[in-house]
Amino acid sequence: MTRVKLCGVTNEADRDAAVDAGADAVGFIVDVPVDTPREVTVDRAAELVAGLPPFVSSVLVTMPKSVQAAMALQREVRADTIQVHGTLPPEYVGGLRSRARVTVVAAVGPDEAVEYADHADAVLVDSVDDAGGGGTGETHDWERTREVVDSVDVPVVLAGGLTPDNVADAVETVGPYAVDTASGVEREGGVKDHDAMEQFVARARAAGAGEAA
Numbered sequence: 001m002t003r004v005k006l007c008g009v010t011n012e013a014d015r016d017a018a019v020d021a022g023a024d025a026v027g028f029i030v031d032v033p034v035d036t037p038r039e040v041t042v043d044r045a046a047e048l049v050a051g052l053p054p055f056v057s058s059v060l061v062t063m064p065k066s067v068q069a070a071m072a073l074q075r076e077v078r079a080d081t082i083q084v085h086g087t088l089p090p091e092y093v094g095g096l097r098s099r100a101r102v103t104v105v106a107a108v109g110p111d112e113a114v115e116y117a118d119h120a121d122a123v124l125v126d127s128v129d130d131a132g133g134g135g136t137g138e139t140h141d142w143e144r145t146r147e148v149v150d151s152v153d154v155p156v157v158l159a160g161g162l163t164p165d166n167v168a169d170a171v172e173t174v175g176p177y178a179v180d181t182a183s184g185v186e187r188e189g190g191v192k193d194h195d196a197m198e199q200f201v202a203r204a205r206a207a208g209a210g211e212a213a
Contacts, residue, residue, distance in 0.1 A: 002171050002208025004201045005157065007061060008038030008182035014192040015048050021197040025057040027083065031073060032063045037189030038182055045077045063087045067096045074100055083107055083124060094119030105157065110144040117152035124180060127160035142173045149175055164199035171207035179204050
């Protein structure tokens with residue numbers, strides 16, 4: 001079964017709607033050096049994480065300058081998983097993994113994914129910008145990501161421009177462990193479309209199970 005993460009949640013209503021839609025994980029963006037309407041403060045992220053029910057994973061999404069900075073954020077947010085984008089080299093991601101005592105996901109482009117897979121619990125393959133950040137809303141070469149899935153021994157999460165309209169094709173092409181979307185299920189920047197979240201989860205799951213959505 002293909003798992004689903006809904007990311008860039010900024011408020012309680014959208015968090016609860018993500019849970020109701022059946023999301024396996026909900027992501028909260030904190031302390032990133034890029035301009036995004038999905039970023040929340042550390043205190044806000046901690047509040048949103050604390051309100052998630054059991055068995056729905058919380059994900060701290062950040063672009064830390066150091067392992068220490070990532071760990072400091074985690075101590076405040078108390079998420080189940082840390083997802084780091086682009087700012088830490090592979091060996092630093094490995095250091096974070098060994099010290100943080102939570103799951104560590106490296107979010108990188110397709111060309112870097114294999115290298116990072118040796119140092120992270122999972123790799124999230126995204127369409128990245130020049131700063132190494134994801135959330136571009138653009139798709140990338142899914143066939144290339146399929147090669148990553150076939151090449152590594154850790155779970156691969158597919159992100160980058162995924163919407164309810166294309167997620168089934170993406171799952172069928174790539175065969176990822178999970179899919180991730182943020183802007184693809186929004187009414188406007190930082191505000192989710194609850195119907196779109198439901199459709200995204202249902203279509204990802206159906207494609208992962210080989211069923212018609």
